Amino acid sequence: MKELDRITVDPEVCLGQPTIRGMRITVSIVLKQLANGMKVTEILKAYPELEEEDIVQAMKYAAWLSPEKAKVIPLKGVADA
DSSP, X not given: OGGGTTEXXXXXXXXXXXXXXXXXXXXXXXXXXXXXXXXXXXXXXXXTTOOHHHHHHHHHHHHHHSOSSOOOOOOTTTTTO
């Protein structure tokens, strides 16, 4: 898939987790940074080997993996907080 040509999976790199261009930077790391409020420019500064398109493709990959319908699982204690 051309749209995700920067996302690679290699059993020899990061235990086969999806990574960015075969580097030891996983898609998960990038997504967690975004989810925690980091801006793209901050991520690029923290990981200078990344390019903006790497981050865009990480988000596209996550969207591709997410199902159209998800089962909501209530977390105990969250509603009480």
